[in-house]
Amino acid sequence: MSKQFFIVVILWIVLTAAGEALVIALTPFLLPSRAALEGQIVDDAFRTLMMLAVPVLAFVVAMLIYSVLRFRRRGEPTQDGPAMRSHGPFIAGWMLVSTALTIVMIVHPGITGMNALRAQAGKDVDLVVQVEGSRWNWKITYPQHKVISRTELVLPVDGHIRFEVSSTDVLHAFWIPSFRMKIDAVPGMMTTIYATPSKTGSFSSDHKIRLQCAEACGILHDKMMVPVRVLEQKEFETWLSQQVKVD
Amino acid sequence: MAALTGIIKGLIFALIGFIFGGGIGFLLINAAGRSGTNEPVIALGYLFALIGWLFGAGLWDAWGREWVGLPARKLEVNGWKRYFRFCTNHKVIGVQYLVTFVFLFLFAGLLAMLMRTELIAPGQTIMGPNTYNTTMSLHGIIMIAVAVATIMGAFANFFLPILIGAEDVAFPRVNALSFWLLPPVVILLLLTPLFGGFDTGWTAYPPLSVINATGSLFFLMAFITFGISSILGGLNFITTVITQRASGMTWGRLPIFAWGIFTASMISLTATSFVAVGLIQVVLDRVAGTSFFNASQGGNPLLYEHIFWFYSHPAVYIMILPGFGIILEVITHFSRKPLFAYKWVVGSFFFIVFLGFIVWAHHLNTSGMSDYLYIPFMVTTELISIPTGVVFLSALGTMWLGRLWLRPPMLFALGYLFNFLIGGVTGIFNADVPTDIHLHDTYFIVAHFHYTMMGGVIFALMAGIYYWFPKLTGRMYNETLAKVHFWWMFIMFNVTFIPMFWLGINGMNRRVFDYPEALGGVNMFVSIAAFLLGASFLVFLTNMVYSWLRGPVAEANPWRARTLEWQISSPPPEENFPEPPQVVGDPYGYGIPGSVHAVLNPAGSALNTGGG
Numbered sequence: 060m061s062k063q064f065f066i067v068v069i070l071w072i073v074l075t076a077a078g079e080a081l082v083i084a085l086t087p088f089l090l091p092s093r094a095a096l097e098g099q100i101v102d103d104a105f106r107t108l109m110m111l112a113v114p115v116l117a118f119v120v121a122m123l124i125y126s127v128l129r130f131r132r133r134g135e136p137t138q139d140g141p142a143m144r145s146h147g148p149f150i151a152g153w154m155l156v157s158t159a160l161t162i163v164m165i166v167h168p169g170i171t172g173m174n175a176l177r178a179q180a181g182k183d184v185d186l187v188v189q190v191e192g193s194r195w196n197w198k199i200t201y202p203q204h205k206v207i208s209r210t211e212l213v214l215p216v217d218g219h220i221r222f223e224v225s226s227t228d229v230l231h232a233f234w235i236p237s238f239r240m241k242i243d244a245v246p247g248m249m250t251t252i253y254a255t256p257s258k259t260g261s262f263s264s265d266h267k268i269r270l271q272c273a274e275a276c277g278i279l280h281d282k283m284m285v286p287v288r289v290l291e292q293k294e295f296e297t298w299l300s301q302q303v304k305v306d
Numbered sequence: 307m308a309a310l311t312g313i314i315k316g317l318i319f320a321l322i323g324f325i326f327g328g329g330i331g332f333l334l335i336n337a338a339g340r341s342g343t344n345e346p347v348i349a350l351g352y353l354f355a356l357i358g359w360l361f362g363a364g365l366w367d368a369w370g371r372e373w374v375g376l377p378a379r380k381l382e383v384n385g386w387k388r389y390f391r392f393c394t395n396h397k398v399i400g401v402q403y404l405v406t407f408v409f410l411f412l413f414a415g416l417l418a419m420l421m422r423t424e425l426i427a428p429g430q431t432i433m434g435p436n437t438y439n440t441t442m443s444l445h446g447i448i449m450i451a452v453a454v455a456t457i458m459g460a461f462a463n464f465f466l467p468i469l470i471g472a473e474d475v476a477f478p479r480v481n482a483l484s485f486w487l488l489p490p491v492v493i494l495l496l497l498t499p500l501f502g503g504f505d506t507g508w509t510a511y512p513p514l515s516v517i518n519a520t521g522s523l524f525f526l527m528a529f530i531t532f533g534i535s536s537i538l539g540g541l542n543f544i545t546t547v548i549t550q551r552a553s554g555m556t557w558g559r560l561p562i563f564a565w566g567i568f569t570a571s572m573i574s575l576t577a578t579s580f581v582a583v584g585l586i587q588v589v590l591d592r593v594a595g596t597s598f599f600n601a602s603q604g605g606n607p608l609l610y611e612h613i614f615w616f617y618s619h620p621a622v623y624i625m626i627l628p629g630f631g632i633i634l635e636v637i638t639h640f641s642r643k644p645l646f647a648y649k650w651v652v653g654s655f656f657f658i659v660f661l662g663f664i665v666w667a668h669h670l671n672t673s674g675m676s677d678y679l680y681i682p683f684m685v686t687t688e689l690i691s692i693p694t695g696v697v698f699l700s701a702l703g704t705m706w707l708g709r710l711w712l713r714p715p716m717l718f719a720l721g722y723l724f725n726f727l728i729g730g731v732t733g734i735f736n737a738d739v740p741t742d743i744h745l746h747d748t749y750f751i752v753a754h755f756h757y758t759m760m761g762g763v764i765f766a767l768m769a770g771i772y773y774w775f776p777k778l779t780g781r782m783y784n785e786t787l788a789k790v791h792f793w794w795m796f797i798m799f800n801v802t803f804i805p806m807f808w809l810g811i812n813g814m815n816r817r818v819f820d821y822p823e824a825l826g827g828v829n830m831f832v833s834i835a836a837f838l839l840g841a842s843f844l845v846f847l848t849n850m851v852y853s854w855l856r857g858p859v860a861e862a863n864p865w866r867a868r869t870l871e872w873q874i875s876s877p878p879p880e881e882n883f884p885e886p887p888q889v890v891g892d893p894y895g896y897g898i899p900g901s902v903h904a905v906l907n908p909a910g911s912a913l914n915t916g917g918g
């Protein structure tokens with residue numbers, strides 16, 4: 060290894076260490092409050108990808124910084140650089156590392172994350188909630204309890220919930236930011252998504268606990284939102300019992 | 307006036323065409339007993355107006371007359387007037403594209419300033435939601451057009467033939483046709499606000515794009531017309547590279563920019579027809595009442611998403627590959643070293659074209675498509691990091707031990723590498739299905755694609771402009787202003803778009819006119835940064851306009867670069883090369899004593915093009 064490349068390697072190690080420290084320190088600020096078990100899988104994947112990205116970023120940045128500082132000429136260069144068109148070990152190393160990294164990313168957090176989400180979705184469902192979008196509001200039905208709500212989405216904490224999402228007019232999307240879960244509402248078909256609220260809370264204290272339309276649907280797209288309230292199981296049952304039953 | 311005769315004739319023919327086509331539409335509506343819509347009138351009117359426009363603007367005189375056995379009329383005029391005429395010279399068309407698209411870019415940039423003004427604080431600030439949606443959608447589609455067509459239309463037209471030692475492109479008249487298809491695109495887009503605007507964004511997803519205001523029909527027709535232009539351009543460049551290379555210009559000696567254009571053209575030629583079909587189906591749903599995407603009559607909105615992205619993902623490589631070409635070109639010449647790993651790069655370009663076609667469903671990660679599709683598309687998408695990495699390998703390897711000359715083109719190339727790195731790395735978060743379930747359709751995506759399109763394509767475009775300006779105009783720009791532009795744009799670009807990643811993760815979805823109060827502070831920061839970013843283009847514009855008119859006369863080869871365009875005068879002579887050049891070596895033979903790329907007058911004395 061040439062001395063110059065050795066310096067880049069040192070620079071790379073320093074930048075990587077600093078970067079990883081930054082990721083660990085900043086993740087709590089970067090990733091917003093989380094209110095569902097599924098969100099954990101998403102956040103873990105997010106953190107893993109950041110940790111994997113840091114050395115890649117650091118290497119390119121180290122090479123760039125070193126090359127610019129070391130090889131720049133003030134004024135017009137009077138000579139050419141060496142006629143180096145290729146460098147076997149460097150190219151081989153690069154191809155190997157980039158391929159290996161890609162495979163790692165695909166397997167973890169990609170496929171492992173997908174499997175974790177599927178395993179989580181496959182658990183027994185405690186509650187079914189039908190969510191129907193129309194411009195520009197959401198109709199929320201609890202078919203097991205014959206309850207309909209149009210002004211808020213109320214959920215029990217720790218219950219495993221299947222959301223059955225549909226649309227009566229154009230595309231919409233069901234998104235609860237603090238659950239990290241999203242699925243489109245497509246006219247003519249039903250889509251499903253699962254979530255297990257992991258703590259109580261409500262929109263009034265955190266805007267991310269909201270059911271937001273996330274697919275452009277016209278003038279009031281941004282306003283197509285209902286607050287979410289996650290209650291203790293008992294409180295949830297009380298809430299259900301206070302609602303008007305429909306058939 | 308003589309300059310404008312073609313345009314005026316085109317407009318008159320367009321009007322006649324519109325009345326004719328619109329009349330047919332009107333008769334059809336009545337014959338079919340349909341009521342409550344005038345869109346068939348508009349659609350058929352436009353179809354014939356487009357044909358009228360093209361024929362009037364020059365297609366008939368330059369070409370059509372031959373179809374009926376008449377001699378074609380020569381439309382060539384001299385001097386500045388030719389830039390307003392149906393002119394088949396590739397250099398004129400290159401300049402027509404460049405000027406048109408730089409103006410469109412600045413216009414769409416102004417729209418972005420309006421959007422950021424609206425978003426500076428929660429609630430309504432300066433416009434209503436419908437105006438916002440139209441502004442956002444117009445900004446999007448114009449910028450997409452800028453990213454797809456500026457480098458191809460301007461630099462591939464002007465420089466590709468010269469780089470390969472040719473006199474012109476393979477089909478000069480087709481080339482002019484692809485440019486003259488663009489004014490109707492611009493006019494249609496500018497008309498959209500008068501017809502209720504359109505609120506779908508540039509993706510035009512049905513059913514919304516079927517049921518919204520008539521402005522949407524104008525947008526759809528504009529997009530289709532643009533697609534035709536893009537297909538013709540792709541066809542032309544592929545043929546040009548295959549058939550017009552000078553003697554000795556083997557495939558292995560092709561400059562890397564030519565490879566970028568060649569591979570990107572393969573995509574425009576083959577993929578664009580898919581989006582055109584999807585859009586035509588939407589138009590038919592609107593105009594003829596078919597139900598391709600109408601679920602209540604058996605149509606399927608999800609189908610559109612597949613068709614649309616089957617084009618639009620490859621389309622991002624129509625934007626990116628020519629940019630890669632420019633960047634690598636600039637980096638070799640300004641490092642004074644041969645392009646590192648040339649063959650690997652060319653191979654990667656082809657691999658990107660191939661992979662680009664099998665990743666489209668990563669845009670459908672929350673669409674409700676079959677569950678087993680997610681992993682295969684995640685795999686193909688993440689594989690693209692490998693060939694993309696090769697471009698970085700080549701750039702870094704080329705600079706290593708080089709003699710770096712940090713002139714404005716090189717600064718933009720270096721800025722590109724940094725921005726595109728961020729764009730590429732954040733792309734992984736979108737390719738990874740678990741994270742994309744959260745990030746899809748949020749400001750995270752907005753930040754990501756601005757990093758690739760603005761931080762990438764536009765930086766490459768700027769590198770190209772500052773690299774080729776002396777050759778294009780025969781004048782040199784102001785170096786200090788150019789450097790000020792670079793640092794200002796580079797810093798403010800990053801300051802503007804980095805916080806958007808955070809906004810997306812923290813619950814701001816995209817295409818919104820308003821957002822939760824809690825996100826107000828960061829949005830205000832982003833808006834102010836965006837205004838400062840926008841202001842950097844005033845420096846650019848001043849420099850360009852002033853230097854084009856008054857700048858010092860440029861040398862033939864201010865960079866001492868080895869490729870062919872720098873071996874002829876600035877600006878190049880009408881026929882490019884007085885006689886066909888003879889290519890005898892590699893374009894990047896820096897550091898090899900006595901290495902020669904081409905001999906310009908093979909018959910005469912050995913006036914050759916060494917390392918300078």
Ligand code: HEM
Nearest residue numbers: 418421446449453507508509752759760816817818836839
């Ligand atoms: C001053 C610089 C710019 C600013 C401040 C800016 C800002 C924005 C904003 C706020 C949006 C709306 C995002 C959303 O809600 O989805 C947007 C969308 C978009 N921008 Fe930019 N932009 C800038 C430059 C560019 C450039 C240079 C390009 C491409 C070459 C570009 C391409 C797009 C596209 C394709 C969209 C998507 C529109 C859609 O959703 O259909 N922008 N931009």
Ligand SMILES: [Cu+2]
Nearest residue numbers: 231272276283
């Ligand atoms: Cu909606």
Ligand SMILES: [Cu+2]
Nearest residue numbers: 619666668669
């Ligand atoms: Cu894509």
